[in-house]
Amino acid sequence: MAGKLDPLAAYHAxxxxxxxxxxxxxxxxxxxxxxxxxxxxxxxxxxxxxxxxLRGETxxxxxxxxxxxxDELARLIHPTGYYKQKAARLRLLLEWLDGRCGGDLARxxxxxxxxxxxxxxxxxxxxxxxxxxxLLYALGRPVFVxxxxxxxxxxxxxxxxxxxxxxxLAALFTDRLPRDVSLFNEFHALIVRLAKxxxxxxxxxxxxxxxxxxMSSYLLPDNEGSR
DNA sequence: GCCCAGGTGGGTA
DNA sequence: TACCCACATGGG
Numbered sequence: 001m002a003g004k005l006d007p008l009a010a011y012h013a014x015x016x017x018x019x020x021x022x023x024x025x026x027x028x029x030x031x032x033x034x035x036x037x038x039x040x041x042x043x044x045x046x047x048x049x050x051x052x053x054l055r056g057e058t059x060x061x062x063x064x065x066x067x068x069x070x071d072e073l074a075r076l077i078h079p080t081g082y083y084k085q086k087a088a089r090l091r092l093l094l095e096w097l098d099g100r101c102g103g104d105l106a107r108x109x110x111x112x113x114x115x116x117x118x119x120x121x122x123x124x125x126x127x128x129x130x131x132x133x134x135l136l137y138a139l140g141r142p143v144f145v146x147x148x149x150x151x152x153x154x155x156x157x158x159x160x161x162x163x164x165x166x167x168x169l170a171a172l173f174t175d176r177l178p179r180d181v182s183l184f185n186e187f188h189a190l191i192v193r194l195a196k197x198x199x200x201x202x203x204x205x206x207x208x209x210x211x212x213x214x215m216s217s218y219l220l221p222d223n224e225g226s227r
Numbered sequence: 228g229c230c231c232a233g234g235t236g237g238g239t240a
Numbered sequence: 241t242a243c244c245c246a247c248a249t250g251g252g
Contacts, residue, residue, distance in 0.1 A: 040234040046250060047233090081248035085235085127235050147233045163242085192233060201231065 007176050010211060011183065014190035017210040021189035024137035029105040031060055032138035033097070036130045037089050038080045049079040062103030066094050089125030096123055105138060113141040128166045136188070142179045144170045145188045149195035156199060157211065 025044075026032045034054065038047045051060075053076040058064035068076075074087035094103075096119065101107035108116060113135060120131035128146070135141040146169045155162040160169055177183060198209045 036233090039232090041232065041247090042234085043232040043250070045232090049250090079249060081232095081250080082234090082246095083248075085247055089235090125235065129234060133233080145233085149233065188233090195233090 007173050007187075008178075011177070011187045011190070013211055014194060015186065018190055018193050020186060021193055023185060023189035024133070026137075028060065029138035030062055030065075030097075030103070033093060033105075033134050034060070034065075034090065036133040036138070037086055037093060037125070038077060040082070040086070040130065042080045042082070046079045046081065050077040053077070053079075062094075062097070065090075066098055066103065085125065089123075092123050092125060096120075108139060113139075113143065116141070117143070128170075132170075136181070136184055140181050142181045142184055144173045144177075144184050146170050147188075147192070149192045149199070150188065152201065153191050153195050153199055 024032045024035065026035055031051065035047055035051060038050050054060060054065070057072075057076055058068065070087050070091050073090060074083045077083050077086055077090070080086060097103050097105070100111075100119070116139065117131055117135060120126050120134060121128065126134075132143045132145045135143045136145055146166050151160075151162070151164075151169060154160045154169060154172065160172060173187070177187075194210065
């Protein structure tokens with residue numbers, strides 16, 4: 001039987017190398033929700049442009065955002081691309097928040113994480129990454145966010161096969177880590193940092209990857225490779 | 228001009 | 241399940 005992957009050791013190595021990343025880059029939980037949708041398949045720089053435009057128009061006030069017509073919303077978020085789709089998605093998310101908590105995200109605190117996750121996934125345009133980003137970074141729930149960077153880093157290090165499902169990849173981490181919000185928060189941000197700095201899509205070699213020296217201790221999970 | 232960036236949903240076999 | 245594709249802007 002192969003040894004187990006040790007994500008906690010990877011986390012400590014990344015933290016020692018890069019230090020705290022202080023995610024999510026937003027002032028309020030509501031701004032996290034907006035950014036989570038806007039960043040879908042989009043460079044964060046363009047998201048910042050859109051958030052700046054939204055802030056100028058609405059102050060990122062919930063009632064003001066909710067009152068924005070969809071075409072006006074689309075105009076403001078234009079720099080992120082997919083602006084018509086994303087305007088519709090933001091409308092649906094804002095309407096859900098309005099009905100669920102009147103736009104006051106603190107009022108979601110008593111609602112179980114699983115319930116919120118299912119409701120978020122029921123919103124057209126909210127997939128698992130967007131839902132989990134909102135749960136972790138806006139609502140402080142202990143869920144692990146899997147994104148393109150997480151997938152690439154995990155595949156490059158042989159932790160998973162590149163085609164694994166979202167839930168399989170998330171389970172790889174959540175099954176082997178303490179259920180700690182601040183750890184999940186930092187770990188995801190550190191993986192993004194690692195990927196941006198050392199694990200480009202174009203160049204499959206990642207030298208000098210900060211985890212390279214630890215590679216020998218990373219073996220596939222017991223049930224991986226038999227699927 | 229080409230590839231890439233903190234995805235998602237719909238269609239097809 | 242496994243691929244394919246549309247959605248779209250801005251930077252390297």
